[in-house]
Amino acid sequence: MSQAKASAPAPRKSLRAWILADNVQRKLVMITFMAAPLLLLFLFTYFPFAKMVQFSFYKRTYLDPGYYVGWENYIDVFSRKEIFGSLWVSVYYMGGSIVQLSLSLFFASLMVFKVKGEGIYKACMFFPYLISGIAIGFIFKFFYARGYVLDTILHMFGIPMEDMPFWLRDMKINNICLVATSVWRYTGQQMVLFLGAMMSINSDLYEAADLDGANKWQQFRYIIIPSIKTIITLNLILSFSGSLSAFEPPYVITNGMFGTGTYFVTMNRIAYEDQKVGLACAMAVVLLIIIIICTVVEKVLMAWLFRDKYEVAAKKADKAAKKAKAAAAKGGAKA
Amino acid sequence: MSELRAKLDAKKPSTIFFNFFKYFAVIFASLVCLVPIVVCVFTAFKTVDEYNATNVLTMPQSFLYLENFKVAFTRANMLRGFCNTGIVLVFVLALSIMISAMLAYILNRFKFFGNGIIRNLFTFASLLPGIAMQVTVYQIMYTLGLINHLYGYIIVLCGTDVISIYIFLQFFENLSRSLDEAAILDGCTYFGVFFKILFPLLKPAIVTSMLLKGVSVYNEYYMSNLYLQLPELKTISTSLYTFTGPYGSQYNYICAGVLITILPILILFLFFQKQVYSGMAAGAVKD
Numbered sequence A: 001m002s003q004a005k006a007s008a009p010a011p012r013k014s015l016r017a018w019i020l021a022d023n024v025q026r027k028l029v030m031i032t033f034m035a036a037p038l039l040l041l042f043l044f045t046y047f048p049f050a051k052m053v054q055f056s057f058y059k060r061t062y063l064d065p066g067y068y069v070g071w072e073n074y075i076d077v078f079s080r081k082e083i084f085g086s087l088w089v090s091v092y093y094m095g096g097s098i099v100q101l102s103l104s105l106f107f108a109s110l111m112v113f114k115v116k117g118e119g120i121y122k123a124c125m126f127f128p129y130l131i132s133g134i135a136i137g138f139i140f141k142f143f144y145a146r147g148y149v150l151d152t153i154l155h156m157f158g159i160p161m162e163d164m165p166f167w168l169r170d171m172k173i174n175n176i177c178l179v180a181t182s183v184w185r186y187t188g189q190q191m192v193l194f195l196g197a198m199m200s201i202n203s204d205l206y207e208a209a210d211l212d213g214a215n216k217w218q219q220f221r222y223i224i225i226p227s228i229k230t231i232i233t234l235n236l237i238l239s240f241s242g243s244l245s246a247f248e249p250p251y252v253i254t255n256g257m258f259g260t261g262t263y264f265v266t267m268n269r270i271a272y273e274d275q276k277v278g279l280a281c282a283m284a285v286v287l288l289i290i291i292i293i294c295t296v297v298e299k300v301l302m303a304w305l306f307r308d309k310y311e312v313a314a315k316k317a318d319k320a321a322k323k324a325k326a327a328a329a330k331g332g333a334k335a
Numbered sequence B: 001m002s003e004l005r006a007k008l009d010a011k012k013p014s015t016i017f018f019n020f021f022k023y024f025a026v027i028f029a030s031l032v033c034l035v036p037i038v039v040c041v042f043t044a045f046k047t048v049d050e051y052n053a054t055n056v057l058t059m060p061q062s063f064l065y066l067e068n069f070k071v072a073f074t075r076a077n078m079l080r081g082f083c084n085t086g087i088v089l090v091f092v093l094a095l096s097i098m099i100s101a102m103l104a105y106i107l108n109r110f111k112f113f114g115n116g117i118i119r120n121l122f123t124f125a126s127l128l129p130g131i132a133m134q135v136t137v138y139q140i141m142y143t144l145g146l147i148n149h150l151y152g153y154i155i156v157l158c159g160t161d162v163i164s165i166y167i168f169l170q171f172f173e174n175l176s177r178s179l180d181e182a183a184i185l186d187g188c189t190y191f192g193v194f195f196k197i198l199f200p201l202l203k204p205a206i207v208t209s210m211l212l213k214g215v216s217v218y219n220e221y222y223m224s225n226l227y228l229q230l231p232e233l234k235t236i237s238t239s240l241y242t243f244t245g246p247y248g249s250q251y252n253y254i255c256a257g258v259l260i261t262i263l264p265i266l267i268l269f270l271f272f273q274k275q276v277y278s279g280m281a282a283g284a285v286k287d
Helices: A002-007 A011-055 A070-077 A082-113 A116-131 A133-146 A148-158 A175-199 A203-211 A216-227 A229-244 A249-253 A261-274 A277-334 B003-011 B013-044 B050-052 B069-073 B078-110 B115-126 B130-144 B152-157 B162-173 B177-185 B190-201 B203-217 B222-227 B238-244 B251-284
Strands: none
Touching: A011 B078, A011 B115, A011 B152, A070 A082, A070 A277, A070 B013, A070 B050, A082 A116, A082 A148, A082 A175, A082 A216, A082 A229, A082 B013, A116 A175, A116 B013, A116 B251, A133 A148, A133 A175, A133 A216, A133 B013, A133 B238, A133 B251, A148 B013, A148 B177, A175 A229, A175 A249, A175 A277, A203 A216, A203 A249, A216 A277, A229 A277, A229 B203, A249 B069, A261 A277, A277 B115, A277 B130, B003 B013, B003 B069, B013 B251, B050 B251, B069 B078, B069 B203, B069 B251, B078 B152, B078 B203, B078 B238, B078 B251, B115 B162, B130 B152, B130 B177, B130 B222, B152 B222, B162 B203, B177 B203, B203 B238, B203 B251, B222 B238, B238 B251
């Protein structure tokens, strides 16, 4: 249609028509290409999000619209033992995410220093990430069950069966066992990420460092870490918010029994078994706020931590260089 | 020069120690990652008597005993699960890749008011905890009549795809704009530019995001459990979950079921290792 318009009238008008047509076309393509994703985004993310905030002030079930209760649900989130307890469980997972980060950094740096058969080790360590949460749940239910895998392995090393704790029932250690599951699951993936970032460092740097007699630790500290600090920060943030949302393995392994209910396992029960929709929504909002706070705090903290040290170091080096220069100049003058 | 140096270095005790330590650590870690899975493999091939009599670390008498797999496959109705997951995968991958490639095209190639806002909306959406949102998404699905239909589940899965968008955005950054401009000058429409010229060039990005999305859809449990409750609509992960009930601690069957679900992923991984790794990197660098 636009072409018909453009070809008919005088040249001046046709130019305008062409621009217009281009404009129309741009709008058309923008609308058709963005309609679906934006519709889906609003329908399944922002609309439910708004509803979630609204419901969090109501006492309601799925079918019964209920009534307004003000901040009561939020007070419940912090005063109910099982919910607050599950936030405490998340602290274990956060600890786990730090362990996981250190392990993955460690193995990634080892692999940077050329390991024969790297691909095989990498694949072995990465593969757990691709297994579904439910399957991992079963694998580790079996792993920790009384008299099965872990007990047998420890028995092989001479520890008598009677001394072994119930890995999943003993409240002192069961959360650590479950966190170990998630460390097992994600370490390889993080390692691959770090390794990818480390590989993009110019290898001349290592060689130069080698020639200058820097040891492996110094190479790690002064070449690797500074070059991949952004991706470290990002991963720390992701694994922190991930640790708040651990769900499937604990859901399958213990179903939240014996004090292992993570936030989502507890929330799942409240939302679907107890049908307390309002309370579940308040939990979700609280979780979101925690995630946002964590994200911001970590970004600021990491930026401050890293930049400060290196700027300080650079300034110090600068000063030292100036002093040296000045000294040299003085010395030169004296001589 | 550096080779010579490396040869000299190799004799230093510190280097020898470092090398020993390096291999020890890496091999140990690989073993730790494999043991829980290998034990499942052992257990899945054992007969019931063997399973009761031997300890978990002994190898099965034969790796040809497939009875456990048969039982697991039929009792958990895994054929149904695989079919449903297959249908869902085909549609979700096709739709979500089209949708996110088109969106990335607009966001990357067009400057307009709201471009930045839309990007931020998607970034913020990725912060929202998925499982937490389902409480209210469920109500929307219920109102729209999308519960207990495969297409409802497919639509929901298409709606939450931020990583693919990032992958495509990054890829477009590196595709020269002169391609578009030349095509436009030749009288090509914007639609033509996208479908005829850019989309075929997106192949590597499509493969990566298909792999990532594919694995996450295949492994998805929570939403399929919520929105596909009829037994004939079970996907592979919900049918695997049925092992929690009647089997209790008959781990020979459970392990067989677990291995059946892992196998397709393992094969995919062995074929597409490189793409999976690079996809990880692309999906991670959001900013």
